[in-house]
Amino acid sequence: MNPTTTITVRELTKKFGPFTAVDHITFDVHAGEVFGFLGANGAGKTTAIRILTGLLLPTSGEARVAGFDVYRQPEQIKRHIGYMSQKFSLYQDLTPLENIRFFGGIYGLSVRTIRRKSEELMHRLGMEAMADRLVGTLPLGWKQKLAFSLALIHEPRIVFLDEPTSGVDPLTRRTFWEMIRTEADKGTTMFVTTHYMDEAEYCDRVSIMVHGRIAALDTPRGLKERFGASHMEEVFLQLTRGGNA
């Protein structure tokens, strides 16, 4: 494995009975890369992500995530990745500080580290005034920043972001992408799924899954040139049209 490669996937396949959800996919993702993982509903994205996050065993093929093997070391994978989705990331009836302590504890950080991280985070996010409010009462933009920071609390090499921006206002969305870019610049891999095709433009490279396979993988610019498209949406439509039942 190349030292800067954080995810290596070779001929990875997952079958459910007669149905092949993930069909011999192969790709690498690098340190510091923002990698867009797109596809139509039912194309196999969720299954692939579940394998890469150590939640599901593949049928065949190979995959290593953060240096760990998906067959033999799924628990190590879970410990060395971060995960955030818009739907479930924070406990709404805990305060921001309690959420930080909880997730820090889950990831086995020491009490001292958690204390230091709590102060650091609250200060960096400008959330000191909200430290004692329940997360459920905070505006969505703050929740999202906090959830992202918690996905990073154990300094993982890779963060999986599953539709991280749904439901937020445009400024929050753009500010959030700035956080993703800034964090990637420090060397963390950002593995992102989204249905906002304009967000694919924020990624260094984008893969598009169709029927369990990777139909295209390139930079946004490379994909647009290849398909003669001005927007990623056109690329996506050309690749997947008629491709989802």
Add this chain to the structure above:
Amino acid sequence: MPIEADNLVKRYGDLTAVDRVSLRVADGEIFGLTGPDGAGKSSLFRMLTTLVRPDEGSGRVAGFDIRTDYLEIRKRIGYMPDVFSLYEDLSVRENLHFFARVFGVRVKENYHLIREVYEPLKPFERRRAGKLSGGMKQKLALACALIHQPEALFLDEPTTGVDAVSRKEFWDILYRIRARGVAILVATPYMDEAARCDRLGLMQDGRLMVQGAPQELIAQYPHHLYAFRAHQAYRYLELLRRHPRVHRAVLAGEAVHVSSLAPLDPEDMRQYLREAGIMDFAFEPAAPDIEDVFIALVDQQQPQTQEA
């Protein structure tokens, strides 16, 4: 007018979910509502579909008063709420027939109204609704909302979480429904969909900040917008923000969108960037999109607000 709202207000305790919203949707018109979660879109839908009573203001749907004539209104509208609301353990076919029967119509007689929505579901008629993919659930919900030939359709984020292909198909169907003269009020978080509406309202904190044709809204963009492009353009966000005449610098795909309250001289800006040691870049005036308009309006209305 099939859909009319006049100064509608809905409060929940201390929270004003909808704050004096007025709008009209004509026959054969698609009116889009866009805004973040919590902006008040769903509360507005619930008042217009007679599920909750407004605290202030008035509304008429299909010619009837939303406070008093709710039984009449319910017969004449189709509504897709923001959560999947069909019977998950009934089949596709059973759901459709159930809704037809509730409204006293026959699927056979009204099938022409739903043909284009329902045809793709035909091979799965016996499947339980709960087992459908996101795109198919959305089509079934639309078929069930259309079977009784409503005069007005209320679609509350029908495409959230649905992939771009299914969303495109959904909008092709909406255009055909519009062509039959139905008034459509649709909420969407996707700005590309917002741009496809005949008219569009931008909502934030319960208020409808502005409404008009998408092109009109873009033409009213109050600031001046420029695009900065360079390899890893995001690395220069702080530098751009430090310039005294720059109001905002935000990521926009590969580029950075730079806005200012008064026009900037692009050459001055290029000089500023060169002096900071950047060599290979472009700084040009840019055309705003709906998101840029949204951001500028929020700025104008809440100048003191911190970035969240």
